[in-house]
Amino acid sequence: MQRAAARALRGARSPPVRMRSVAARSPPRGLVYERHGEPPAVLQLKDLEVAELGDSDVHVKMLAAPINPADINMIQGSYAILSPLPAVGGSEGVGEVLEVGRRVAALRPGDWVIPADSGLGTWRTRGVFPEELLLKVPRDIPVLCAATLSVNPCTAYRMLADFQPLAPGDSVIQNGANSGVGQAVIQIAKASGIKTINVVRDRPDLPKLVERLMALGADHVITEEMLRKPEMKEIFKSIPKPRLALNCVGGKSTTEMLRHLQPKGIMVTYGGMAKQPVTVPVSAFIFRDVQLRGFWMTQWKRDHAQDQQSLASMIDALCQLIRRGQLAAPACTEVPLQDYKVALEASMKPFTSSKQILLF
């Protein structure tokens, strides 16, 4: 009774209060792994210790956090950066600030925050994090957009902006076009008047997938097999050959995609879903002057950690697209935290088009 009365007095929207009352009721919980392995086997939903709030710390109540392929690889121990064990899974998500340390100036209770770097451990109900690991985002965008903003749309935005000057009417080709990044590429390109050729793997429900990507703004959606066929010429009657190719697959798909690049075109590799290397005929380098480069959002964020302006202007540009309805959250399946095993298994299935989002 006393607690309920206090809540009513202070107002349910007053986060520090709510936190304290919640904290008093139940400790934070999170998906913890103590060793590397298959996520459904090694992750356990556990009570976490309540960390003390330091002067530069921020206490955050997580609202929603997706399961991304990189999260799976980190838990498996096969990713380029690994968290010290034991660790809480998850690198992306959105949370609401509950309280801030005395020296925290840029964040206030009630603000929404997303991770500024990989490996924050977002699959938890609450956590205390140093301020520099968080980035403020506006509260007027849908929670699912905010929860999925810090990796995929940022990756898509940077790859379209940083490698090749693209003007309206130019074209971009990408494989894995139904991935989170792929869907963001389609929408950001569309908003800039850039044409997209989107390669997906053949599958039983292909027409449905094609329809969905076209609805997002895709100009062409083709299968990997199509890349080898003479019908490709038809596409290049209406749009120019791509100056930029975005690769998250590897193997044959990538080699075939590369053949359609313009001379002096650039291919950016940001993933390797096929678990096969990129293979390029020597002639493509010598006689067509194509360039192969790579992109990793984690590295970009580290390289730009002191460059708040670049970071803020990217978040701002993406939020504007979201507000204008030009950048939607990826197709999501919302799953309550306790059902995390179902979500993990769904996220690891081949041909998954729907992103699993944990709700706290």
Add this chain to the structure above:
Amino acid sequence: MQRAAARALRGARSPPVRMRSVAARSPPRGLVYERHGEPPAVLQLKDLEVAELGDSDVHVKMLAAPINPADINMIQGSYAILSPLPAVGGSEGVGEVLEVGRRVAALRPGDWVIPADSGLGTWRTRGVFPEELLLKVPRDIPVLCAATLSVNPCTAYRMLADFQPLAPGDSVIQNGANSGVGQAVIQIAKASGIKTINVVRDRPDLPKLVERLMALGADHVITEEMLRKPEMKEIFKSIPKPRLALNCVGGKSTTEMLRHLQPKGIMVTYGGMAKQPVTVPVSAFIFRDVQLRGFWMTQWKRDHAQDQQSLASMIDALCQLIRRGQLAAPACTEVPLQDYKVALEASMKPFTSSKQILLF
């Protein structure tokens, strides 16, 4: 008698006269192919028609011309650019100007010239060429240096200059290090204080080859097998990991070489002697941010055809290195034109370290 007297009067060093007297004695001859195929089979030494000298033309007596891998591929019909048939073989060489058309201002009889583009057909005793296809070189460098200047040293020079800023003490790794380009890379890098790690194929006379490349200024000469061994670490105790890799092989050699590049390093492919594609693990792009690019001297010359300054300053820089004894001609075997079949066969043998040079 009359002809000999005229020669004596005009002086043997007066080229137009010498040309006319030569012309009167014998028509120009050249190595002609009427169809694509294996060079020893399809090339024939033939009398050529004497072309008339147009106002913008230059009549050139060839002095020496090498047999390069690209020449072989052009004759085989497998190169990216092919000459209209019938064609005279050869893309590199040095000649002496015999006479010039009325509108030719930049060249005079007696000048030495090299081709400004590929496919000139240098395997001939004399020829009439448009002025814009020729580039003047100083006469105070050895004839074998001039004959081998326009492709390999220029390729080496540009690859060291245009892709990655290199400071004294930085290192470069290259495969096919005993190729014409490879030898030029060693010498140009040495003159700039840049360390070279030179990869060659294992062979019976390896110690001799190692000695020769070390004498040119190589810092390390290793076999392809060495690339995979832990002993590589020893090298990187004394010099930094390379920021630039130069690849003319392809296949496994290239993948292994790439592993030693610094993060954010660049690999430039300019040849594919192994006739195998370049294969790169996805992680090299994403987590090490390596870049793969290509270089083709022919394209560079076309892109810079109007930029005489770039061209002239490169030739000037290379000639200065030659004069200072810092850039020698590659190991050469000089062969009289009539023995061309021997030279062609020698040039197509595996493990050929000596460049075949036709003399006219």
